[in-house]
Amino acid sequence: MDFDDTAALIVIDVQQGFDDPAWGERDNPAAEANIGRLVSAWADAGRPIVLVRHDSVSPGSPLGVGSPGNALKDVVADAPHDLFVTKQVNSAFYGEPDLHAWLRDRGVRQLVITGIQTNMCVETTARMGGNLGYEVTLPLDATHTFDLEGPGGLRLTASELARATAVNLEGGGFARVVTTDEVLGA
Template identity: 45%
Template sequence: MDMDDAVLLLIDFQQAFDGPPWPQRWNGDVDQNALAVLEAWRKADRPIIHVRHDSVETGSTLRAGEPGHAMRPGFTPLPGEQLVTKSVNSAFIGTDLDLRLRRLGAKTVITCGISTDMCVSTTIRTGANMGWSMVLVEDACDCFDLPDGQGGTIPARDLHRAHVTTLGFEFCGVTTTKALLQTL
């Protein structure tokens, strides 16, 4: 994996996901892993783009002004780090992310965030379809237990595994925090 043209894209590391109405998550190491990647990226002085979900839905915990809208501890952009705000699942839709990546001279987009099966997956799929070389840091992502529509629940770990498998098969490279840090 060539890191010379890579940009780190951190998706929706926001406080809302720590409580109701959001279901249970599985990856207790998501913040630790993503912060390790972020710290290494900063030390290497490589470009970083943060993505924040600015919901337009009434009552959303991700709406501007709600406590959950804030970034999780350690994920607030530092001076010089870019912030893209979105109101849909893909960070490419309705934003200037594509233009920002081009201006940075990027070819590869290293991605992690919450949640694997929604905003992370949708962003990776869109980016891949637009011609970006997408890479998922799978253990720096998390997702939620979800109802299966038949009275049961699909565990978050199973959803994560299925999405990582699908994304890796068709849309992106897949790596871990440890493997990524070794390439820096």
């Protein structure tokens, strides 16, 4: 694994609202600490950092614009960054300002994607990044998600969903799935 000086760290939706108990059981209690380690390493190396915030328009959402839950968590709230993207859907590539144009204008070809939720906004952004031709790396232990119920009462734990995301992304050729330590050691 080798990252050039333009490799961008994309930090997705690390927001206070994800601490709301309404989300249910989560996995990976070390996610925020690992995100903090990556942000520090990227800042120290002078590589680009992009912070992304989900500005929900759903009534009552813990991530609603103007609500306390919309704010970034302390681990990234004061983080140095080169771009701040807001979005209302799962992919950071459909936010404002235009992430793809910003990356392209700077010659960025490598992305390290981290944040919340593993199987939602993180996975969607990683898939789109892969489709757009970026070399995407996802340190799975710098993400977390929540248990989720699907059709017919089928329920998957957060850990099962994270494993499925890893298989979807790497097995599908969208991203390389690694650990935070592997990224930091590169």
